[in-house]
Amino acid sequence: MLQILKKTNIDFIGKRYYAFAVSGILMIFGIVAFIAIFLGKADLGIDFAGGTMLEGYFEEPVRIGELRDAMSRNGYDDAFIQSLHREVPHYFLIRVKTTIEDVTQIAEDILGVLEKEFPDNKFHKDSVDGIGPSVGKTLQKQARLAVLIALVGILLYIWIRFDFRFGVAATLTTLHDVLLVLGILFILQREITLLIVTALLTLAGYSLNDTVVLFDRIRENLKLFRKKGGFASTINASINEVLSRTIITSLTTFLVLFILFLVGGEVVHDFALALMLGIIIGTYSSVFVASPIILEWERKSPKRFK
Structure with missing residues (x-):
């Protein structure tokens, strides 16, 4: 040996x-x-604290730093954002913590933020997942x-x-x-x-x-x-x-x-x-x-x- x-x-x-x-x-x-x-x-991560995870893609290129700044400006300072490699380009995972049980409502709020911050670059939602605080x-x-x-x-x-x-x-x-x-x-x-x-x-x-x-x-x-x-x-x-x-x-x-x-x-x-x-x-x-x-x-x- x-x-x-x-x-x-x-x-x-x-x-x-x-x-x-x-x-x-x-x-x-x-x-x-x-x-x-x-x-x-x-x-604690959303596994333990509760939160929403949203996946989707932009039609045009977006830098991950721009996306983080956009989320931060709208109250999502602790949002976890990651660029993912998928069949379509410009694909992102967005994960936020929340104390609200309604996962769908949080996802809609995030989509509203993206629409406001990137009006000329549509974000297509691919999947939404979440865990309630309980x-x-x-x-x-x-x-x-x-x-x-x-x-x-x-x-x-x-x-x-x-x-x-x-x-x-x-x-x-x-x-x-x-x-x-x-x-x-x-x-x-x-x-x-x-x-x-x-x-x-x-x-x-x-x-x-x-x-x-x-x-x-x-x-x-x-x-x-x-x-x-x-x-x-x-x-x-x-x-x-x-x-x-x-x-x-x-x-x-x-x-x-x-x-x-x-x-x-x-x-x-x-x-x-x-x-x-x-x-x-x-x-x-x-x-x-x-x-x-x-x-x-x-x-x-x-x-x-x-």
Whole structure:
């Protein structure tokens, strides 16, 4: 197997308290973001806040900047506008948030704005879709439930495969990763959409994979080498043994996501950003969060791991 680092002996465990401090600070932002989302104070997409999405095309060319300015002049400052490639030219997607349940009325208002701002360039409506605020709140509850189910599933899976302590450590690490990514997106004032929730669930799976690989190596080394060294040194040796694999896997995945971030367009821009942040944080947490949790628990309540 390809290795970019060979026979490293880095004292990761010795730096765990610095990592705990950094993670603790960043998790505060994540908790604030979660509370803001729960209270509806965050920048929520139309999936959660409710809104209308209109697709159509102009007969003559229109710059996207002109269209944004036109919408802003008429009270739609937060309108999301994207140029789409379709069979017909000058095709746009216009998405606005609203607290009004009548999606059709909002669409008619937008069409009125376009007719007023571009009187000599007719806009042809192709499709109208929307989500009422009440449906958006239902989707919020379902998204929170999906994350909760994922965390419970992780706990049960690791508990069955390894040990209850490993299960708790993996679950806390995954929650840590989700909160950190959520907190950073909140700081960057990114819109929280269903696509972001999808990215967070994907991140949970990726983070778990990294953690499982490391936990598997720790378990094997505890069987073979624990008598030769302490619990901490065994964990540290295990981290160093999988370090090369972790870096190669994370770097490869990150590069693919970075390309998607650059060329994927505005629709998947935040999705790719969330996953890139998740790759970095997930790699960091499997080394500096998951394993130290096991170590601290063992020191407070020693147990012979199988």
